[in-house]
Amino acid sequence: MAEENKVKLHGMWASPYVKRVEIALKIKGIPYEFVEEDLVNKSQLLLQYNPVHKKVPVLIHNGKSICESLVILEYIDETWKNGPPLLPQDPYKRAKVRFWTSFVEKELLENVLLVVRSEGEAQEKAIKVVFEKLKLLEEGLKDLFQGETHHIDGENMGILDIVLCSLFGAHKAQEEVLGVKFIDPEKFPLLSSWVTAFTEVAVVKALQPPHEKLVMVYQFLRQKALRPSAAGVEVKEGVYVTSLSRSSPF
Amino acid sequence: MAEKKVKLLGFWVSPFVYRVIWALKLKGIDYEYIEEDIFNKSPLLLQLNPIHKKVPVLIHGDRVISESYVIVQYIDETWPHCPLLPQDPYERAMARFWADFAETKLLHTAWLGLCARGAEREKAAKLAMEAVEKIEEVVKGKKLFGGESIGYLDICLGWISYWLPVWEEVGSMQIIDPIKFPATSSWMNTLLHHQVIGDNLPARDAMIEYFQKRSKDLYESDWFKDIIRLHLHP
Numbered sequence: 001m002a003e004e005n006k007v008k009l010h011g012m013w014a015s016p017y018v019k020r021v022e023i024a025l026k027i028k029g030i031p032y033e034f035v036e037e038d039l040v041n042k043s044q045l046l047l048q049y050n051p052v053h054k055k056v057p058v059l060i061h062n063g064k065s066i067c068e069s070l071v072i073l074e075y076i077d078e079t080w081k082n083g084p085p086l087l088p089q090d091p092y093k094r095a096k097v098r099f100w101t102s103f104v105e106k107e108l109l110e111n112v113l114l115v116v117r118s119e120g121e122a123q124e125k126a127i128k129v130v131f132e133k134l135k136l137l138e139e140g141l142k143d144l145f146q147g148e149t150h151h152i153d154g155e156n157m158g159i160l161d162i163v164l165c166s167l168f169g170a171h172k173a174q175e176e177v178l179g180v181k182f183i184d185p186e187k188f189p190l191l192s193s194w195v196t197a198f199t200e201v202a203v204v205k206a207l208q209p210p211h212e213k214l215v216m217v218y219q220f221l222r223q224k225a226l227r228p229s230a231a232g233v234e235v236k237e238g239v240y241v242t243s244l245s246r247s248s249p250f
Numbered sequence: 251m252a253e254k255k256v257k258l259l260g261f262w263v264s265p266f267v268y269r270v271i272w273a274l275k276l277k278g279i280d281y282e283y284i285e286e287d288i289f290n291k292s293p294l295l296l297q298l299n300p301i302h303k304k305v306p307v308l309i310h311g312d313r314v315i316s317e318s319y320v321i322v323q324y325i326d327e328t329w330p331h332c333p334l335l336p337q338d339p340y341e342r343a344m345a346r347f348w349a350d351f352a353e354t355k356l357l358h359t360a361w362l363g364l365c366a367r368g369a370e371r372e373k374a375a376k377l378a379m380e381a382v383e384k385i386e387e388v389v390k391g392k393k394l395f396g397g398e399s400i401g402y403l404d405i406c407l408g409w410i411s412y413w414l415p416v417w418e419e420v421g422s423m424q425i426i427d428p429i430k431f432p433a434t435s436s437w438m439n440t441l442l443h444h445q446v447i448g449d450n451l452p453a454r455d456a457m458i459e460y461f462q463k464r465s466k467d468l469y470e471s472d473w474f475k476d477i478i479r480l481h482l483h484p
Contacts, residue, residue: 092315098319
């Protein structure tokens, strides 16, 4: 019984999707065992627990596996009702959180990844799209926060805070690698103060890899996408990824 | 709050809009339907959904909700009778997981197959079939994803029972082979014979005509060429 109730999280230190789940578990005060996965040589256990996507994060609880970070976050909120809530109680507020979470996931994150993986004209186009989406989010925050200062701490971080944090918690590393400043306090004052606030939360700080490691992650993602020859990628990638996946920051 | 007036902004052939229609009908919620021409968007739509400028949009009193998944869950939480999502958190997680899977791996690929041509169409159809293989395993042995009654996952995947056969016909492709996927085919049949679903579907002939034109227009558009490149040749 005790063994079944244990929570395990299969993840990888550099994955922002895994980071989301860790933040949620820590906010709720749920003890868990972290199982580091080598994403190049995926373990039998991972393939068994996530046969559909073969990805991390995977949460194991009561002998069952739950996959996809956003699904896991709602599962955590619904299963452990004693800790701070990750979603508001009111259905309309919940709808707004889900709407903006979906927006950050599909409209912002996808386009930031495009910026990371492209260069030249394609990258310029992608950067322009990211700024357009950030502008929409900034406008949306006015409605979401309703003019009140959004105070965040380890007690009230919710799904939207967590998802945005997993994207822009590393904004300084993104700036350094991409040479573009997305979290600009002059252009996006609400968003910038929000990002600053959640990067200061103790739980988030404790889980954030050091800046140099994050720079390495973004450089790796960029090089992986822009390498011309597949053969070249295999050899170099094998070395690079192995060193990336084995070099935990803690 | 539940007594306030409900309106739904929709487009006659959108499978996303029908998710909301089915949810409202299953719960017996009265609503006013407002048809929107998505090719000539009204000031109302642009005001209510400035972010995505899309339907469906649900208006409940002074509340505005968009995105079909968000709307269906809002309906389920605001009118808790005849629950759509299961009670158990793990079962809820499974419903959400498979809804997301079907959206990204089946709906998008089937749509790409409809609008692409030649080798790209074949590739998209093949990816769609691989997705159906997984769905087949989930629905095996069940009457409906929701068990004896229609649930959240049936609503989210309901388009498969009616839109997908139309896309298969228009795109001359077969994604759901009834011999290969007997459980899925049986589920499709059960759904179509359910009063709420069967009585709330767009006219098939009109759909065929609409998707024939849409497929042609998209195939020729630059925007679509980018999408194909992104999704079929990553």
